[in-house]
Amino acid sequence: MEYTVEAFKKVEQVQRIIIPTSGPELESARALFRDGSSVNDSKPEILCIEGGSERQHSISNAMQFVGDVDLVAIHDAVRPFIMVKDILECCEAAQNTGAAILAVKARDTVKMADGSGNITETLERDKVWLAQTPQVFKKNILLQAYREAVKLKKVFTDDASLVEQAGFPVKVIPGDDRNFKITYPDDIYRAKTIIEDLWQK
Numbered sequence: 001m002e003y004t005v006e007a008f009k010k011v012e013q014v015q016r017i018i019i020p021t022s023g024p025e026l027e028s029a030r031a032l033f034r035d036g037s038s039v040n041d042s043k044p045e046i047l048c049i050e051g052g053s054e055r056q057h058s059i060s061n062a063m064q065f066v067g068d069v070d071l072v073a074i075h076d077a078v079r080p081f082i083m084v085k086d087i088l089e090c091c092e093a094a095q096n097t098g099a100a101i102l103a104v105k106a107r108d109t110v111k112m113a114d115g116s117g118n119i120t121e122t123l124e125r126d127k128v129w130l131a132q133t134p135q136v137f138k139k140n141i142l143l144q145a146y147r148e149a150v151k152l153k154k155v156f157t158d159d160a161s162l163v164e165q166a167g168f169p170v171k172v173i174p175g176d177d178r179n180f181k182i183t184y185p186d187d188i189y190r191a192k193t194i195i196e197d198l199w200q201k
Contacts, residue, residue: 003080020051020058094136102175103129
């Protein structure tokens, strides 16, 4: 989380970093950025809040604290190797279009399958993008998308899906393979390799 927060602290336009987390981890998160943390020495303000049972609910809680801003950037804490230039490019695109996300093109052929494991469709690989974060939106668009989701009583896997469902176009900005999501134990080894490479530079 410290690596992730440090990246966003380097973006001059960022006014506040809001971290939704589970109730049992809330005090630990607050202590991390309050007591002796390397990222606790300057602006922007870092605010840790209690999240929800789903990602969507956590972001909804966080939206109550964003304040008077034009853009909201939503990022996974488990993507600690986000590059500042990619944050800025995504924000610039969202400023121009209303919504933008980072994504990388699929390298492998993507198959669709039914519940029995039988292939039903082969997607055109050159049209397939693997979504990353940050996902950046104009605040009014994101708020409208969340209101629509509540009406539909649906839970979406990412915020771009909410915005798409609400009828807004979302721009794709090519991302970086290093901005991967630490999900499985093996990902820690990959993360260590990236950190060692960054230290050497």
